[in-house]
Amino acid sequence: MKYSYFPGCSANTTGKSFTVSTSYVAEKIGVELVEIPDWNCCGTSAAALTSPELAVALPARSLAISERELPGLDVVAPCAGCYRSLKTSVAFARESEDNRTLIKKIINAPYEAKADVLTLLEVFATDEAREAIAAKVQRKLRCLKVACYYGCAMVRPADVCECDNVEDPMEMDDLMALIGAEPVDWAFKTECCGAAQQMTIPVQAKPMIERIFQNAQANGADCIVTSCPLCMLNLDMREAEINKARVARGEEPFDIPCYYFTELIGLAFGAGPDEVGIDIHFHPAKNLLLQRELDALELEEAENIARAEEERKKAEIAAKIAAKKAEKAAKEKAAQEAAAQAATQPEEGKEAAE
Template sequence: MKYSYFPGCSMESTAKSYRLATEYVMGRIGIELIEIKDWNCCGATSGHALNELLGLALPARSLAIAEREEPELDIVTGCASCYARLRHAMHKARTDNASRYNIEKTIEEPYGAKREVYNFLDILTSEAAKTAIRENVTGGLRGLKVACYYGCLNVRPAEVTGAPDRENPQAMDEIVALAGADPVDWAFKTECCGAAHQNDAASVTRPLVWRILKNAQANGAEAVVTACPMCNLNLEMRQDGYTKKTGGKAIPVFSVSELLAVAMGASAGRIALEAHHVPAAKVLASALRRHGEGFAI
């Protein structure tokens, strides 16, 4: 399978382990990602906060390039915010002629919105991908209890994402189970992490992160798994107050790609697990060790 790939800005910086793990996993299961030529920032969140048309034009430019360069390929991204903005532009162009006219005039290029925009969860849960994952998982992370955190924008708004279940989604739970892990039932799968407001309203958004972590741990999770670099960063980097102010215990946070990569035999160094803010390798190593597999930390 081949897709046009929109990495998003975080993949080039703070989401280093996510990027390396994604490249590793996609290579192993035979999904080819073709980076969109000269893509630009999707604008989340400030683009659409400032100006509606700008919020549509920024993602539409990259989508139009993708459709021009690779007209046969659907588009995929690994970031929930990018996914929402790209899909929003696609949805608008498809359903509202006036918007599409304005978008095309602004990006100075036709944009037919002919191809779909997917997130990693969509493409990893296709039957072909699931079979390939099963074939490539060697030992697996048997018994590792994880809380699958979807965040907001992988599932909402319904009319844009088309997600079948916005309160209790299952795609990531299915994927981590293929990696041998044990997804726990918990209440905060799609609660907001505060997104960009962790910058401009830090004091009132930090508790959003803490209550997500607390609920994950209350339901027995040893780690949280995400499908978005921004969710991952917020849940991981903002744990300081959680441990100091609320007495919570630090909990590692991984992307779904990292979990798969480790289950497929990637070493800790291969996917830069040491780059995590909260030490991440140990919990994975002990899960692998549970059934006698080694793991180079």
């Protein structure tokens, strides 16, 4: 499991925890991520809203370097924004020779769009990776109710992202179930976090985040699990602002930590929260994990007691059955003996009469 790796601009800044937890998990399960040398920004929606040519050319430079330096490897882009930009560029290049010629002219390098672009979820959801994950789990994250949040850029546009379940993707839910957490069914899996609009139109865009928290809470989630550094930043960092406004309106503040799915997998592998970057979250994120760890231990204890009680009852009933059977067998034996005796006695009488 070896891939070309496109970290993206947030990898060492606002998305640090994602990077740290990704390498932790990847190393444990034998996924090798080879960074594209001298990669550049994907341009994200800013490029698409500046020029269609720029939008396809910026990702193509990094993809062309990957094609040259890391031939044969598919490209993993953990950030959903990067993923969508890269994937869009590849789709454009594969459309026609004319498109490839245009791109090559702008990036001034050979490029054939040979490699596929993948999300980290796709990499971790292969059968091989899932088996490796299952084998490495040391502590199931039981009792932790998670709302898996995919955001938009990993699933839409559906034809570019080759996503067949835009409204209800399940890859992250399945991974969370694999490590023992409980994914909740909720309606905002692929609703938009507001992306850059949280900066450009903060007043109008804030409710987008608030509704995501609301829906997660209404469906019984303890926390939200993300797979994109911008979704994470918008949710985790801005929860405090949203709570401030809620309190001012006389509403209850949210207490919903957010995690990267890789952080939770890391925890299940036995990592401490600090090892996978949970110490630098904005909303307090450690107490919930401790509480659920305790809940899981208590649940296990209760289950053990229940199991022992079940065993005891089973043994008790089995003993009663054995006793009954023995009793029944003894009675039958006695009856048989009596019958045998009765059968021989007339013979004796007959003999005596003769």
